[in-house]
Structure formats: C-alpha cells, structure tokens
Amino acid sequence: MEQLTIQFTYGAAQTGNQQSDAVVRFVSAQELQQPAGAGLPAQIAQALQLAAAGELFKGETGQTEVYPTYGLMPASYILFAGLSGQGDAGQLRLAAAAAAKALKRIKARTAKVELSRELAAQFDGRAAGQALAEGLTLALHDWLPLKREEAFRHELASVQLFLLPEADEETVRAWTSGLQRGGIFAQGVCYARDLTNMPGNELTPERLASYAEDLARDYDFDIEVVDEWSAADQGMGGLLAVGRGSVNEPRMIVIHYEGAPDRSDVWGLVGKGVTFDTGGISLKRGPGMEEMISDMGGAAAVLGAMQIIGELKPEINVIAVIPAAENMPSHRAYKPGDIIRMMNGLTVEVTNTDAEGRIVLADGLTTAIRRGANRIVDVATLTGAVVSTLGDHVSGTVANDEKLQQAVIEAGQAAGERIWAFPAYPEYRKELKSSAADLRNSGWRYAGAIMGGLFIGEFAEGLPWVHLDIAGTAFVEKGRGWEPKGLPA
Structure with a gap:
C-alpha cells in the first residue's frame, strides 16, 4: 500500500526566508482584534483585517483564508487558519486539518507553519506538536478509488514549524518531539484506513x-x-x-x-x-x-x-x-x-x-x-x-x-x-x-x-x-475534520 509521508521539522529563525509553496499562520479571535502580527506585509495584514471586520474570518477553528503573496513573502500563498479553544490540542488538530484541506486546494507541496509565541505558550508543546502533525497528515489521506486511470493522492512533502519570535530550547524540544510522534501515529492511522x-x-x-x-x-x-x-x-x-x-x-x-x-x-x-x-x-x-x-x-x-x-x-x-x-x-x-x-x-x-x-x-x-x-x-x-x-x-x-x-x-x-x-x-x-x-x-x-x-x-x-x-466510527460516509470519508462514491 502507498504510504503518505510528510517530513516534519522545526525551523530555526535564520532559515525563515527559504522559499515554500505556502505559509500557514494560526490565528485566534483575540489576535484578530490586535494590530497585524510580526512579519506580515502591510497589504496582506490589511486584507486580513478587512476579512475580520466584515466577519468573513472570525478566527474560529475550521475557518481558513488564503491570499496570494505576489512576491511580498518567500512563499506563493499565505494561509490563515482560525484556532479557538485556549490550549486545547484537539482544537489545534482540527485547525491543522482545515489548513491541510486548504493547502490541498492550492496544490501546495511544502509549507511553513507559524505560531505566535503567545499562542504557542497556551499549549503543552509535545501534545500540541503531535496534534498538529496528526491534523495535517490525516486530513490529506483520502481513499483512493480503483479506476483504469490510476488515482493519486495529493502529498504535502514537508512542513517546517516556526514559533514567532524564536522559542527557547526547551520549547523547541517539546514541539519537535510532538511533531515526530504525531507523524508516526498518523502513519499508523493511514495504514489502518487503507x-x-x-x-x-x-x-x-x-x-x-x-x-x-x-x-x-x-x-x-x-x-x-x-x-x-x-x-x-x-x-x-x-x-x-x-x-x-x-x-x-x-x-x-x-x-x-x-x-x-x-x-x-x-x-x-x-x-x-x-x-x-x-x-x-x-x-x-x-x-x-x-x-x-x-x-x-x-x-x-x-x-x-x-x-x-x-x-x-x-x-x-x-x-x-x-x-x-x-x-x-x-x-x-x-x-x-x-x-x-x-x-x-x-x-x-x-x-x-x-x-x-x-x-x-x-x-x-x-x-x-x-x-x-x-x-x-x-x-x-x-x-x-x-x-x-x-x-x-x-x-x-x-x-x-x-x-x-x-x-x-x-x-x-x-x-x-x-x-x-x-x-x-x-x-x-x-x-x-x-x-x-x-x-x-x-x-x-x-x-x-x-x-x-x-x-x-x-x-x-x-x-x-x-x-x-467501532461500528459507527470505523467507516464514515461524510468527511469531517481530519477524517475523510471512507465510503467509495
């Protein structure tokens, strides 16, 4: 069986200018009420604020907003993913799943994930890193139909996590350990799904x-x-x-x-x-x-x-x-x-x-x-x-x-x-x-x-x-969160 593999790494601040297909920034409703976050070009910050003012984007878990960067950032797109539920790793898993689906829509193969230090501090780094990796991996793992023309699964090859500004060594260790553990757990789930x-x-x-x-x-x-x-x-x-x-x-x-x-x-x-x-x-x-x-x-x-x-x-x-x-x-x-x-x-x-x-x-x-x-x-x-x-x-x-x-x-x-x-x-x-x-x-x-x-x-x-x-939960007819549908169409 084909295995979906994503390489999860923690990105040091000095490598932040490397090119990627998309930047994913998790944003809470509270952060939307504040001035634009660090590192955002003024045009993108203004677009986000307008979306928030018009209540098109409220920072709720499951919501996403995607903007082209037009060369203003070292990525083709920036993706804002809402994250509610203070310190709840389950909410982060759901938010990561929503982000993964948006990355799939724009056919991104590489992504940088950014969390503000204030938002990251709400979480236990190991549990949250695991939830993040699970949400991103599992939401992309679709059932592949058997057809004459071979079906292919969209793959996100690599994800690099950044805590802004740069986090201390202990925090980095916790999040990195969680990312690696989450990747392993997600692979086991994907194997069972297949x-x-x-x-x-x-x-x-x-x-x-x-x-x-x-x-x-x-x-x-x-x-x-x-x-x-x-x-x-x-x-x-x-x-x-x-x-x-x-x-x-x-x-x-x-x-x-x-x-x-x-x-x-x-x-x-x-x-x-x-x-x-x-x-x-x-x-x-x-x-x-x-x-x-x-x-x-x-x-x-x-x-x-x-x-x-x-x-x-x-x-x-x-x-x-x-x-x-x-x-x-x-x-x-x-x-x-x-x-x-x-x-x-x-x-x-x-x-x-x-x-x-x-x-x-x-x-x-x-x-x-x-x-x-x-x-x-x-x-x-x-x-x-x-x-x-x-x-x-x-x-x-x-x-x-x-x-x-x-x-x-x-x-x-x-x-x-x-x-x-x-x-x-x-x-x-x-x-x-x-x-x-x-x-x-x-x-x-x-x-x-x-x-x-x-x-x-x-x-x-x-x-x-x-x-x-698990008769009800093993095989779902409608996709939800990090669980794509298991029933052939």
Whole structure:
C-alpha cells in the first residue's frame, strides 16, 4: 500500500526566508482584534483585517483564508487558519486539518507553519506538536478509488514549524518531539484506513494475514498465522464455524512484541477481522451491504497500532490477535440452531449467524490469554445497535474493569476519539444464557451493543478487559475534520 509521508521539522529563525509553496499562520479571535502580527506585509495584514471586520474570518477553528503573496513573502500563498479553544490540542488538530484541506486546494507541496509565541505558550508543546502533525497528515489521506486511470493522492512533502519570535530550547524540544510522534501515529492511522477501504475480493483472510506478515517482517515481530488445520487442532470452533461458508479459509493471526521482558504485564490487543460480512444464512439486507468491506476495521486498528509500536518501541509487552474470516452463505455455512464448541470449551447456541463478530473474537480472546495476555482490549465493528445509539461520532465500550475502561476513554479523548461507556449490569448477562448450550450468541431484542460486548467478556476468564464497538466510527460516509470519508462514491 502507498504510504503518505510528510517530513516534519522545526525551523530555526535564520532559515525563515527559504522559499515554500505556502505559509500557514494560526490565528485566534483575540489576535484578530490586535494590530497585524510580526512579519506580515502591510497589504496582506490589511486584507486580513478587512476579512475580520466584515466577519468573513472570525478566527474560529475550521475557518481558513488564503491570499496570494505576489512576491511580498518567500512563499506563493499565505494561509490563515482560525484556532479557538485556549490550549486545547484537539482544537489545534482540527485547525491543522482545515489548513491541510486548504493547502490541498492550492496544490501546495511544502509549507511553513507559524505560531505566535503567545499562542504557542497556551499549549503543552509535545501534545500540541503531535496534534498538529496528526491534523495535517490525516486530513490529506483520502481513499483512493480503483479506476483504469490510476488515482493519486495529493502529498504535502514537508512542513517546517516556526514559533514567532524564536522559542527557547526547551520549547523547541517539546514541539519537535510532538511533531515526530504525531507523524508516526498518523502513519499508523493511514495504514489502518487503507486496509479498511480495500475491497473484499482483494482482502481475504489469507491476504490480511500476508499484510500482517509484511508488517512483522518490517519491525522484526514474531508472528504466527494459524491456518484452518491448525485452528482445528487448537479447538478454535468459533473461528472455523464463521469461516466455514466461504471458499476463503479463516486465519488466526498472532503478533508478539516484547518490549519489557522483565515485566509480567502483557497487553492483549484483539481486532475483529471479518474481511466481508454477508450475515451468512441470516442474510443482511442488500442496500448498504457493500459497506461490509469495513467489517475488519478492528483488525486494521490493531495492525495500525502495531506499526506505531514498531516505530516507537515502547517498554511494554503486547500480543496482537486477529481472528480473520469471511462470513458467507453456502451449503457449508453454519446456521441458526447450530451449537459450537469454542476454544475455551464453552458451547454456544447460534441464534443469528449475523452475530458472528463476537464468536470469532471469543476465540481471539482465548488465543491471547493462552499466549500470556493478562489485560485485554478488543476492537470491533460489532453491532448496528451502537450506531443507532451513538451515531458515527462516538464509539461504545463495555468492560469488566472500570479503571482500565477509564484509562481507555481518556486515551481516546487525548487522540480526539470519543468513547461512551455502557453499563454492564448482571441482569444483562442473564440474557446470554441458553437452554441448549452454555451461551447463545443473540436473541434478546434490546441493548444490542451491550449484549454483544458482554458475550465477548464471557471469554475474558476474569482478566481485566475492555471492549470497543467501532461500528459507527470505523467507516464514515461524510468527511469531517481530519477524517475523510471512507465510503467509495
């Protein structure tokens, strides 16, 4: 897959006269009330003041104004980007995304980003530098259609940051570190996006495993790819049942990263890898089924996270597990009324073959636990119910450990990803019981997002566990902020 790469650097004051395609200057509403900032030619300052006076540009996050410089500055254009929300790195990420879209419109390849010292002082430099790099990179990363004439993504090759006037060494270090970290995080997100947007005929379970193997080779991870025969030997009844209806056999993908060999804590990251979901015998409605290429969004998120881990090499231990399968109807497909024996020995009555994600994830949790994971986060495009409840702006979570759940919610908040916690009361668990087996995979007509999550939690074996349902947020139909649309037109 083609990777979008932007070189982020901190620019020293003496290099400020080097030519670039555009200068980006972030401006707050308060700054607009003051006389023109340092370094602006009088003509440009006057144009900005007129735009502000006419309320065409208010300095609000998401607003941009672009002017040609006509040779008055060492750049072809100057771009003013509004920035509200004092010291809020999330607002800076949004403002950077708006700036990136404006840079794309003028086909800029290189840019200098300027922040006044007063504005920069409001931020934690490391968090803000990361948000800036993420906003600029992610807003440019569009889905590329597959057409006879090859499509190309606009690339911003380099971004140089200036704090005006020149900042002290400690501030420079913080912003530079943030820029580098943000670039790495953004690349991981872009990798996950590209995987999620791949058509189902291109991304089968076996092909997804090959991408994981490429990633493992690039970062020297240990990897296991469990095929259908080994899965049968290991008792992965859930994975095999879901994949049985397809000619593309399932795979259980396991990646090992040991960054802290002396520590006993091992994170299990489990991502749903259903590369296409028809619903199986419980067939989905036809309209919108093409969106089910995104049903491996959880797997893509886990692989994107592993790319980031490979770049940063943190002192943690991680076992990443991806149960990959196609859920197809055929004469071999599993069907309502079947009883499956799962990898941990529990039996499951199948009441709906379209509730397949929780079945493969259950074997995924057992796989992670048997390989040493002792705290688990699973990520899945699991239920339509979470979309009905939260729309496509917020992910839902169910957990058995409130402390771990809160840590995940706070991490999401820092990354600009909103997560809402659902209750996990004992009364809900009673609805999972089956008269024919230990559990049923569906059946109660209410609280679908909670029930799907709690089914997975039955396989956590009492270890700290958090489930993230990203069915609404993994694949957006309309672009917003740093999230271009994920749905083919």
